[in-house]
Amino acid sequence: MNIKINSRKLTLIITAIWIVLWVNFILRDLLKRGALFEYAELLKRDAAGRRSFVYGDGLYSFLEFAKKKLPEGASFKIVGIEKYSIEHRRSVYYLYPRIESERPSHILVFGPKGYRMNGFKKIYELKGVCLILERSTSV
Amino acid sequence: MFDTLKVAVFVIMTLLPGYNVLLLIDGRKDVASLEGLGISYILGLGILSMEIFLLGMAGVDFNLWVIILPWAALSVMNAIRHKKGFFRYCSFKAQKYDLVEAGLISLVSLQLLYTFFRAVVRPIESYDSVAIHALKAKILYLAGNIPGSFFQDLAGNFHGAHPDYPLMVSFSEVWMYMISGGFDDFAAKWIFPFFFLFFTFVFHAVLYRIVQKRKAALFLTFFMVSIAQVSAYATIGSADLILGAFFFMGFSYMLFWLGDRSNKAYFMLSLLSAMLLFWIKNEGIMLAAILIPCLFSRLMRKSKKTLREELKPGVILFMLLLCAPILIWMLFVRYNGLVNENFNLSMVNIGRILQNYNKIPQILYEYQKHIFGFKKWNLIWIIMLILAVTGRRFVFSSHVFPASVCILAFFLSYTLVYMMSDVEIGFFLRTTTSRFLLHILPIGFIWVGYMLKPMKITEGM
Numbered sequence: 001m002n003i004k005i006n007s008r009k010l011t012l013i014i015t016a017i018w019i020v021l022w023v024n025f026i027l028r029d030l031l032k033r034g035a036l037f038e039y040a041e042l043l044k045r046d047a048a049g050r051r052s053f054v055y056g057d058g059l060y061s062f063l064e065f066a067k068k069k070l071p072e073g074a075s076f077k078i079v080g081i082e083k084y085s086i087e088h089r090r091s092v093y094y095l096y097p098r099i100e101s102e103r104p105s106h107i108l109v110f111g112p113k114g115y116r117m118n119g120f121k122k123i124y125e126l127k128g129v130c131l132i133l134e135r136s137t138s139v
Numbered sequence: 140m141f142d143t144l145k146v147a148v149f150v151i152m153t154l155l156p157g158y159n160v161l162l163l164i165d166g167r168k169d170v171a172s173l174e175g176l177g178i179s180y181i182l183g184l185g186i187l188s189m190e191i192f193l194l195g196m197a198g199v200d201f202n203l204w205v206i207i208l209p210w211a212a213l214s215v216m217n218a219i220r221h222k223k224g225f226f227r228y229c230s231f232k233a234q235k236y237d238l239v240e241a242g243l244i245s246l247v248s249l250q251l252l253y254t255f256f257r258a259v260v261r262p263i264e265s266y267d268s269v270a271i272h273a274l275k276a277k278i279l280y281l282a283g284n285i286p287g288s289f290f291q292d293l294a295g296n297f298h299g300a301h302p303d304y305p306l307m308v309s310f311s312e313v314w315m316y317m318i319s320g321g322f323d324d325f326a327a328k329w330i331f332p333f334f335f336l337f338f339t340f341v342f343h344a345v346l347y348r349i350v351q352k353r354k355a356a357l358f359l360t361f362f363m364v365s366i367a368q369v370s371a372y373a374t375i376g377s378a379d380l381i382l383g384a385f386f387f388m389g390f391s392y393m394l395f396w397l398g399d400r401s402n403k404a405y406f407m408l409s410l411l412s413a414m415l416l417f418w419i420k421n422e423g424i425m426l427a428a429i430l431i432p433c434l435f436s437r438l439m440r441k442s443k444k445t446l447r448e449e450l451k452p453g454v455i456l457f458m459l460l461l462c463a464p465i466l467i468w469m470l471f472v473r474y475n476g477l478v479n480e481n482f483n484l485s486m487v488n489i490g491r492i493l494q495n496y497n498k499i500p501q502i503l504y505e506y507q508k509h510i511f512g513f514k515k516w517n518l519i520w521i522i523m524l525i526l527a528v529t530g531r532r533f534v535f536s537s538h539v540f541p542a543s544v545c546i547l548a549f550f551l552s553y554t555l556v557y558m559m560s561d562v563e564i565g566f567f568l569r570t571t572t573s574r575f576l577l578h579i580l581p582i583g584f585i586w587v588g589y590m591l592k593p594m595k596i597t598e599g600m
Contacts, residue, residue, distance in 0.1 A: 007596045014518065015358065019246075021517050022365045026253075042260045047325055054264050084299060086266050092297065093269040096277055099296050 055094075059087055062110050062130045063094045069124050069132055070108075075101035080111035107133040142319075146329050149318045150180070152207060153333075156190075157183030158228065159213040162221060164407040170344075175228030177340030178408065180333065181384060185415040188310035195285035203317045243357040250364045251336055258332040258374035262324040268376035270299050273327060276312035280322055290475045303477035305468070307418045308378045328376060335373035338384045339364055342581060345391045349588040355597040359584050368515040372577055379574040382419045386426045387581035389413035390433060393457075394541055394585075397437045400452055410460055417465045421479060424465055425556075426578060429548045431458060436544040437537075481567075486559045495558040502557050505568040506550070509576055516576070523583055526590045533593040542586035549579045 030036040042050050052060035059081075070076060076098055081088045092100050109115045109131035120133035157179035161170060170178065190206055199205060218225045236244065263273040274297060279285060286292070293302035312327040319326040342363055347356035363369060372380040392409035396402055413430055416423030434457070438449045510520040527534055534543050553575055560567060591597045 010596065011358065014522065018362060018365070018517055021513055022367075025367050025514060039256075039260060047262070050260070051262050051324070054261050086269075089266060089270040089299075090264060093263075093274050093277065096274065097281055101296070 055090055056087070058129075059091070059110070061126065062108070063091055065124070065126045065130055066108050066132060067095060067098070070095070070098050070106055072097045074098045074106055075104040076106045076108050077101065077104040079107055079109045079115060105135050107131075109133065145319050145326070149315055149329065150333060152318060153183045153187060153314070154179040155183065155207070155210045155214060156186040157181065159210060159217050160186070160411070161228070161404075161408075162217045162225070163213075165404040167402065167404065168227065169402060169404050170228070170408075172228050172231055173340040174344030177337040177342075177344070178388070179228065180337035181341065181388065182408075182411055182415075184311050184314075184330070184334065184381075185307060185385070185411075185418065187314050188307045189415070189418060191310045191313060192285070192306055195279075198284070200284045201280070201313065201317055206314075206317070237354075240354055240357055243354075243361050247339065247357070247361050247364050250361075250370060251332070251339065254335055254364075254370045254373050255332040257370075258328050259325065261328070261374075263327055263376055265375040265377065267378075271301055271304060272308040272378065273312060273324070273376060274300055275306065275309035276316070276327065277322060279309065280313045280316045290477055294477070301479065302475075303421070303472050303479045305378075305418045305420060305423065307415070308376070308381065312376075328374075331373055331376055331380075334381060334384070335364075335370070338380075338387075341384070341388060342584070345387070346584060346588050348395065349391075349585060350591055350597055352597050355588075355591065359588060362517070362519065363581065363584055366515075366517050366519060366580070368573060368577060369580065372574070377574070378420045379577045382416065382423055382426070383577045383579070383581050385412045385416050385419060385423070386578055387585070389416060389427070389430055390542075390545060390582050391585055393430060393434060394437065396453075397434070406453060406457070410457060413461050414464050417468050421482075422575070422578065424469075425552050426549075427461055427465060429545060429552060430461070432548055433541045433545045434458075436541045481562050482556055482560045486561065488559070491559045492555060498558050498564050499554070501564055502554055502568065505572050509572060515573060516580075519580070519583065523587060526587060526594070530590050530594045533590060536593060538592070539586065539589040542582060542589055545582055546579060546586060549582075 030039075038053070041053055045053060048064075055063070066076070076095065077100065078088065078091055081091060107115075107117055107120055111129060113129070115131060115133075117133060119136055121136050122131055123134045124132040154176065158175070160182060161175055161178055165175070187206065191201060194205065195201065221227075263269060275293070278289070278293075282289075290302045293300045311330050315327050315330055316322050339360060343356055343360040346359045347353060350356055350359070369380065389409050389412040392405045392412065396405035396409055399405065413427050416427045434454065438454070509516060510524060513521070533539055557564060557567060
């Protein structure tokens with residue numbers, strides 16, 4: 001293979017294939033995977049709206065609700081979100097300085113309707129899908 | 140939306156330490172203008188994050204003015220000393236570009252703009268970011284200092300936050316919050332595309348120094364920035380691309396210094412970049428260690444007598460200064476009882492390697508998936524493979540040898556880590572290989588750059 005003679009052609013061919021692949025994967029992301037729609041949607045929204053879009057509207061409403069109702073420094077446990085999933089990580093991050101604990105003062109219920117736990121009483125509810133339970137003082 | 144003015148202030152304030160340090164060490168004016176700005180931001184972020192950490196550990200509350208004061212003083216000193224030369228990294232001469240060069244610059248700019256857009260349109264949200272770096276940044280910033288029980292609280296209350304992880308990304312975010320005047324999960328995202336932009340400047344300058352052809356350097360720069368995995372990691376707030384950039388700088392400036400031993404700027408740039416490796420990710424310690432055989436691979440080309448002489452000016456000093464902060468950090472981690480469950484020094488033994496030899500096929504299979512999988516990497520690993528085969532007689536030639544040693548040592552080290560770790564190998568490979576490859580990718584381009592010359596591929600450019 002005479003690389004010296006073909007160096008210009010070689011560069012041209014490699015660059016052409018590279019650009020085709022580059023454009024192809026960007027377009028695939030934008031069109032097939034819906035990134036274009038996502039960006040259009042994100043551009044329409046303010047910061048809270050973008051957060052809501054990225055986190056998922058349901059989860060974000062739940063987190064905003066919990067953030068408003070729980071005092072800073074309160075401890076909580078989340079029910080209804082798989083432990084260590086991305087949603088769980090985002091929730092722990094978003095709710096800080098409220099801290100997740102195995103012996104929580106509050107239980108945040110995302111989803112399961114009618115959730116109950118011994119020693120906790122319901123204190124807030126959002127549209128019947130999110131609950132906040134508080135540890136009963138008598139327990 | 141985060142204020143444009145605040146972004147500008149953030150960039151200028153971040154440039155300040157690196158810029159002034161660069162003015163101090165680059166007496167011979169070997170560093171080009173855009174390269175200088177790139178180095179300033181990259182080193183600036185490393186220096187500032189370390190400074191905030193050290194002040195915090197000394198019990199000083201986070202205070203913008205305390206942090207910036209020494210650099211403002213140094214700026215005044217440098218301005219008096221250098222006069223007009225103070226702005227030498229900010230002055231650009233108009234250059235003429237042919238059509239191909241202009242096209243390449245446009246493509247690079249397009250990719251950079253797209254990366255900026257993708258980064259700042261979303262808040263902090265990626266897994267590692269919310270579980271580790273940004274979470275720590277939020278805890279630290281809201282505390283206003285480093286609480287005495289910070290590391291213990293992390294270990295106790297935040298499973299998976301890895302309290303032993305180095306803190307450069309977290310403190311960079313704290314720095315952004317200090318400038319923006321409050322916690323803001325959108326503001327922090329600006330750090331990363333700017334890092335990518337400034338790294339692109341350094342990358343191009345380094346590659347230009349290697350291939351000596353502007354067009355060839357631009358081709359390689361375009362290839363690097365357009366790799367999907369690279370641009371994606373410039374948007375999500377992770378530490379992997381940052382580690383790759385520091386490793387690249389540590390390695391490349393070390394080679395330039397070994398080529399011109401009187402050049403203090405290259406010596407210091409390599410040393411500072413390499414010294415900060417441990418501060419970005421735990422893997423940084425291993426990457427700093429890999430630099431030592433790379434250094435010797437260059438010196439080994441000399442006769443025995445010359446090697447002894449070669450060791451005298453700077454090499455021993457380089458190794459000592461490189462090891463000192465790493466040892467201090469390791470002692471700090473040990474003193475605070477911080478242990479990484481995925482991989483730690485207690486796992487390093489030959490018995491484990493021999494015991495886990497059956498992991499090798501799985502590890503190699505994962506590597507080949509990346510080499511031939513152009514969705515994330517485009518053609519870069521395939522090009523490297525073709526160059527290694529067709530130009531095999533140059534792989535161990537004097538110029539290419541250190542980069543070859545670096546790449547081989549990298550793959551050997553990570554393979555050994557995979558073999559010695561207790562983490563289930565399938566999961567470990569799936570979740571880490573694509574990120575680990577970012578650590579070596581920029582040096583892969585240096586290798587390509589050195590290979591192009593003897594293979595005469597750049598002759599027509």
